[in-house]
Amino acid sequence: MTLKEQIKQILIEDLNLEDITAEEIADDEPLFGEGLGLDSLDAVELAVLVQKNFGVEIKDMEEGRPALQSVQALAQFIEEKQGK
Amino acid sequence: MTLLKQPMAIQGIGCIGGFGCGNESFVAALKDGYSQTTPIESTHPTGQRYLPALLANTDRLTDFVPRRSLRRIDHFSRMALLGGYLALEDAGLAVEDCGRIGVIVASGYGAATTTFNFLESIIDDGDSCASPTNFSNSVHNVAAAYLSMQLQALGPNLTISQFDMSISAALYNAACWLEQGRVDTVLVGGVDEHSSLLNYCYQRYFTDSVVAERIAPFNFEQQSAVVAEGAAFLVLSRQPQQAKYGVIDSLVAGDFNQSAVKIDSDLLLIGADGHRSYGEIYAQLSTPQPVYNCTPCYGSLPVGQGFDLAVAALMLRNQECYGIARQPSRESVEVNTFNSVSSLKCTANDQFSLIRLSRQECDHA
Amino acid sequence: MSHVCVSGIGCLCAAGDTLDEAVSSMMAGQRHAGDPPLFEASHPHTFPVFAVRSFLPETAGDVFLRTSQLALNAAQQAITQAQWSGDELRKLRVGVCIGTTVGSTMDVESFYDEYRQSRDPEMLAIDCFLDSNPAAVINRHFGLNGPCQTIVNACSSGTDAIGMAAMWIESGLCDVVIAGGADELCRTTYNGFASLQINSPVLSRPFSVDRCGLNLGEGAAVLILESEQVREKRQHIAAQGYVLGYGSGTDGWHLTAPHPEGRGLKQALAEAFAMSGIDRQQLAFVNTHGTGTKDNDRVESLVLADELPTIPFHSTKGYTGHTLGAAGAIEAAFTLAFLQQQQIPASAGFSEQDPEFSVTPVLENRAISGEVALSESLAFGGNNAVLILGKGEL
Numbered sequence: 033m034t035l036k037e038q039i040k041q042i043l044i045e046d047l048n049l050e051d052i053t054a055e056e057i058a059d060d061e062p063l064f065g066e067g068l069g070l071d072s073l074d075a076v077e078l079a080v081l082v083q084k085n086f087g088v089e090i091k092d093m094e095e096g097r098p099a100l101q102s103v104q105a106l107a108q109f110i111e112e113k114q115g116k
Numbered sequence: 117m118t119l120l121k122q123p124m125a126i127q128g129i130g131c132i133g134g135f136g137c138g139n140e141s142f143v144a145a146l147k148d149g150y151s152q153t154t155p156i157e158s159t160h161p162t163g164q165r166y167l168p169a170l171l172a173n174t175d176r177l178t179d180f181v182p183r184r185s186l187r188r189i190d191h192f193s194r195m196a197l198l199g200g201y202l203a204l205e206d207a208g209l210a211v212e213d214c215g216r217i218g219v220i221v222a223s224g225y226g227a228a229t230t231t232f233n234f235l236e237s238i239i240d241d242g243d244s245c246a247s248p249t250n251f252s253n254s255v256h257n258v259a260a261a262y263l264s265m266q267l268q269a270l271g272p273n274l275t276i277s278q279f280d281m282s283i284s285a286a287l288y289n290a291a292c293w294l295e296q297g298r299v300d301t302v303l304v305g306g307v308d309e310h311s312s313l314l315n316y317c318y319q320r321y322f323t324d325s326v327v328a329e330r331i332a333p334f335n336f337e338q339q340s341a342v343v344a345e346g347a348a349f350l351v352l353s354r355q356p357q358q359a360k361y362g363v364i365d366s367l368v369a370g371d372f373n374q375s376a377v378k379i380d381s382d383l384l385l386i387g388a389d390g391h392r393s394y395g396e397i398y399a400q401l402s403t404p405q406p407v408y409n410c411t412p413c414y415g416s417l418p419v420g421q422g423f424d425l426a427v428a429a430l431m432l433r434n435q436e437c438y439g440i441a442r443q444p445s446r447e448s449v450e451v452n453t454f455n456s457v458s459s460l461k462c463t464a465n466d467q468f469s470l471i472r473l474s475r476q477e478c479d480h481a
Numbered sequence: 482m483s484h485v486c487v488s489g490i491g492c493l494c495a496a497g498d499t500l501d502e503a504v505s506s507m508m509a510g511q512r513h514a515g516d517p518p519l520f521e522a523s524h525p526h527t528f529p530v531f532a533v534r535s536f537l538p539e540t541a542g543d544v545f546l547r548t549s550q551l552a553l554n555a556a557q558q559a560i561t562q563a564q565w566s567g568d569e570l571r572k573l574r575v576g577v578c579i580g581t582t583v584g585s586t587m588d589v590e591s592f593y594d595e596y597r598q599s600r601d602p603e604m605l606a607i608d609c610f611l612d613s614n615p616a617a618v619i620n621r622h623f624g625l626n627g628p629c630q631t632i633v634n635a636c637s638s639g640t641d642a643i644g645m646a647a648m649w650i651e652s653g654l655c656d657v658v659i660a661g662g663a664d665e666l667c668r669t670t671y672n673g674f675a676s677l678q679i680n681s682p683v684l685s686r687p688f689s690v691d692r693c694g695l696n697l698g699e700g701a702a703v704l705i706l707e708s709e710q711v712r713e714k715r716q717h718i719a720a721q722g723y724v725l726g727y728g729s730g731t732d733g734w735h736l737t738a739p740h741p742e743g744r745g746l747k748q749a750l751a752e753a754f755a756m757s758g759i760d761r762q763q764l765a766f767v768n769t770h771g772t773g774t775k776d777n778d779r780v781e782s783l784v785l786a787d788e789l790p791t792i793p794f795h796s797t798k799g800y801t802g803h804t805l806g807a808a809g810a811i812e813a814a815f816t817l818a819f820l821q822q823q824q825i826p827a828s829a830g831f832s833e834q835d836p837e838f839s840v841t842p843v844l845e846n847r848a849i850s851g852e853v854a855l856s857e858s859l860a861f862g863g864n865n866a867v868l869i870l871g872k873g874e875l
Contacts, residue, residue: 048187072738073188076248076678084245089525092678092693121652161599219731226633231586235593235669243522243672251673252736252861256585256633261862264733270748273731273864274641277585277633278614285630292648296482298752316596317607374571374626464611465621467629 035107038085043103046081047074059104067102075100082106088113118368122295124287124352125359126473128207129426130199130305133346133414134170138202142413143430146438150330150412153342159312163319168329169310170344170415174198180205181266188249189262192227196259196307197266199347203303204267207351207360214267218299220274220289221260222282222306224418229311230254259307271299280387280461282306283421284369284469291367294354305349306419318343325392331416333388333409334442336395344415348422350429359476361429366458366472372397373466379403381472382454383437385424387461389416397462410439421461421469428457428473482756484871485647485724486712487704489565491558491661492814493551494700494801495531499558504818507800507826508846514684514696514802519547520668524675526682530666531698531802546613548584551701551807552663556619559659563705564718567623573711576627576655578646579616579703580638580662581806585631588669615663619703627655636770637729637858638662639809640866643704644727650708657711661703662810670805671697677737685773685803687796687828688782688842690835695772698802702810704817722817723871725853726757732863738776743784745865746857750788753855753867764792765851766825768816770859771796771842772803773830777859782838789855795843799829809858813868816856820872824848 033041040054043063047070061067064075072093078100079090088110090096099109131137134153135145145151153168174194177186180201186194204214234250252258257275264273272293278285283306290302318341328340356363368375382405388398389411401407414423427438435453456474463469490500495513497503506513514529533551545553560570587610595602612618620629628649632642639662646660674680674697681694706724707715730748732740739745754761767789769781773796785794797815804811819825828842852872859865 050187051184071735073249073252073677073736076676079678080241080245080247080676084241091525160596162601226586228587231588232593234673235588235590236597238590238669238672239594239597244524244675246672246676248673248676248678248737251676254586254673255582255635255861257635257860257862257864258736260634261736261864264731264863265735268733270731270733270745272729273634273862274645275633276630278616278630279611281629285628288628288630288649288654289645292645292652292654295652296648313593313596317604320601320604369628370626371624374624465617 035110036103039103039106042081042085047077057103060102063100063102082110086110119366120291122354123363123365124291124294125356125363126350126361126429127353127358128203128351129361129429130202130206130349131423131426132172132195132198134172134344135413137176137198139206139430145413146410146427149440153329156315158315160316164327167315167327168342170342171310172346188253190227190230190253192230192307192309193259193262195347196221197262199305199307199349200263200303203349203351209351211267214269216271216299217269218272218293218302219260219263219269220276220286220302220304222276222286222419223256224279224282224308225314226256226277227254227258228309228314232311232313279418280463281369281467281469282419284367284471287367287471290352294352301351301353303349303351305347306422307347308345308417308419310343310345315343328390331390331412333390333411333440336399337392339390339392341390341416344417346414346417348419348426350425356476362432362473362475364471365474369469371466372468377468377470379458381405381456381458383408383457385410385428385457385459387411387421387424387459389420391416394462407442408437408439421459424459425471428459431457432473432475482651482726483709485650486707486720487722487724487817488707488718488720489559489563489705490721490814490817491555492702492811493533493536493555494804494811495533495698496800498535500814500818507797510827512684512800512829517666517671519666522668522671528675528680528682529684529696531696532666533700545618546584546609547665548581548663549613549615549618551665552579552615553618553622555661555663555701555703556659559703559705570657571624573656574627575625576646576649576658577616577620577625577629578632578642578658578660579619580632580634580642580810581615581664582633582635582638583664583667583670584613584615585633588667590669619659634864635860635862636805637809637860637864637866638806640856640858640868641729643724643810643813644866644868646706647724647727650706656708658706659703660706661701662807663701664699664804664806666697666699679774681773684830685799686830686832687771687773687799688778689831690833692773692775692778694774696802698804700801700804700807700811702807702814704813719875720873722820722873724868725759725871726753726869728752728756729864729866734863737861739780739859741780743780745863746784746859747788749865749867753869757869759853759869761789763851763853765820765849765854767792767794768812768856769794769796770857771798773798779837782840786839790840793843793847793849795825795828809866812856813870816854816870817873820854820870821875823850
């Protein structure tokens with residue numbers, strides 16, 4: 033599974049997005065507000081999930097906001113932090 | 117009895133538990149005198165492999181709330197939401213009318229499963245990877261918060277935690293709000309959740325007891341409690357003409373060594389739910405009126421008195437006696453008309469709660 | 482609402498083990514924070530906390546959570562100050578109304594861990610939870626016989642407990658109420674707030690542009706409320722203050738974020754003013770919730786600017802940490818003490834104005850004039866509660 037696919041799987045399973053499939057989440061779709069419609073509680077939950085699954089820390093929402101814009105942005109952030 | 121300055125009219129009832137959900141299912145179970153338990157497999161090697169429990173199913177909640185909105189909401193809060201929505205529906209109140217209602221939720225154990233899930237995430241994933249969603253959903257007032265969000269009920273909102281005295285505690289506050297005109301309507305009720313850990317604790321505390329499939333409420337020397345979950349909600353108002361089920365006109369809670377328990381009503385419902393340690397107290401009760409018990413229908417849980425209030429209300433409206441009558445009864449089991457039912461709950465440290473419901477003289481059928 | 486007299490106050494928190502100690506310490510600008518003294522946690526940084534310094538846990542014989550011990554200590558202080566004997570109290574209808582969060586939660590981490598590993602832990606943790614309901618502990622200790630309940634409304638529990646107690650007296654359900662709040666520092670809560678990214682790694686900076694979260698604290702405060710009839714017979718005992726009004730409102734917005742325009746808080750304020758008959762211009766000061774989180778302080782500033790733009794305000798959480806269920810009660814106790822002394826301490830932790838805000842807290846100790854003040858609390862779940870308090874007679 034690619035990193036983006038992994039991220040989509042985590043979004044669906046761990047944030048309980050029952051009514052959507054990975055294929056339906058576009059890589060550049062906004063995660064917050066419009067698009068997937070996640071909120072501030074999902075943001076901190078995602079920060080924990082990113083730490084757990086990829087060992088990458090999002091230490092506050094200053095850092096988090098750009099990183100969590102979309103699946104694409106998050107994948108890039110993770111790869112950068114992992115030094116790939 | 118302590119009369120309330122302003123009786124509280126019971127406008128609607130909503131219940132969910134081992135009997136299903138809604139008044140019809142509840143009355144069916146009450147007429148049977150019990151609800152069928154589900155065997156729960158233990159997740160721990162100690163004790164019985166299976167323990168009977170009375171569990172609640174919240175599938176009907178999607179009649180009221182879109183599934184997407186329930187995404188993060190756990191079983192505990194779902195039970196409360198469903199109980200609340202059913203009570204409002206029964207009261208004929210639309211969600212749009214809920215802006216100024218007060219909300220009070222009572223719970224003994226709170227969101228137990230989610231609390232333990234949060235502990236689990238700390239233990240398994242470490243302190244820095246604990247789940248914030250679990251933490252937020254574990255706070256005791258989470259159910260009242262979701263009710264206020266879904267109903268857009270922006271008035272006063274309280275959550276009470278007082279174990280078996282939680283329901284009467286909640287009613288004290290409802291009585292004050294209504295009497296002082298803070299709100300005209302209060303959605304008040306109790307919710308408690310079953311969990312494997314609580315099951316385990318039950319087994320540890322009662323290792324020498326035979327596990328009962330059904331509560332034997334009048335066998336006061338036997339431990340026959342059945343662990344249960346559910347939610348029971350009432351819609352109360354200041355307007356007597358809205359008393360679909362009568363009124364709550366008396367409420368007293370205290371220490372029965374210091375206050376005599378004076379029961380002044382036509383019928384008495386006791387909340388004996390199979391816990392032997394409280395059975396003694398009920399056994400000593402000497403009352404002239406017919407005594408009934410409905411705990412085998414909804415089980416043993418801290419907010420059990422909420423269900424008894426629902427039963428009392430249904431009895432008054434339908435003029436039928438539900439549950440199990442104490443045998444041998446001192447009165448003939450056939451009761452013609454009755455105008456008042458009291459609910460008595462006795463619990464640890466000699467505490468009791470006595471709540472009376474009375475028929476409104478001119479209530480509409 | 483008729484004026485409900487406060488005849489006694491008990492308080493313990495990081496700033497002091499009594500109300501007087503706490504007030505002196507705050508006026509001296511002291512912030513007694515440190516690492517959590519009773520537990521450890523493994524985060525990249527330690528979050529400073531405000532512990533009750535000299536209150537040691539009781540010996541193993543007592544099966545009470547620290548929260549209930551704190552509550553009982555505060556209740557004892559208050560009853561002593563109010564000069565009630567146990568016998569006299571037991572002749573009256575005395576209610577107990579205590580707010581808490583930890584005190585009612587099964588934060589039984591080691592028990593749960595052992596259970597999960599299929600071991601059989603000692604039942605002590607569960608016994609303790611079942612026996613430690615804070616209101617029940619106080620009720621049993623004094624042998625009382627009135628309404629007794631624990632309110633668990635997250636961070637507004639203490640304010641709601643005092644407000645509801647005043648309502649019980651107003652409705653004639655009680656002659657006296659022992660009302661307040663208590664909460665202990667707890668590993669589970671510490672980790673919970675860290676997971677939400679609102680536990681600050683530095684001392685909190687309420688209302689400051691560089692604020693980055695709250696510090697947790699612990700403590701308890703109890704007020705003895707009395708009806709007018711009871712008060713009439715006890716005029717020789719000085720009133721510590723009065724509860725003049727109580728309002729509450731719910732945001733109905735989000736589980737952890739406040740309504741962006743503070744609609745629940747505005748409703749609570751409106752109700753408190755209406756109930757008390759007090760004009761807002763009479764307020765000597767406002768003791769805010771002021772936790773130091775981005776969201777809370779923004780919303781409170783907005784509401785203060787809209788509703789109370791000329792009234793001095795501060796946060797005392799820079800001296801106590803956020804004591805959760807105890808906060809509203811501790812801050813009510815502080816507000817009454819500040820009214821007595823006609824001075825308020827500076828809002829600790831402030832360094833620079835947030836350009837989004839059009840109001841600024843009090844930055845130095847300030848003399849105040851006036852007989853009425855306001856204390857407000859905002860909670861998870863969207864509860865907002867406000868008390869309007871009146872000066873006593875000392």
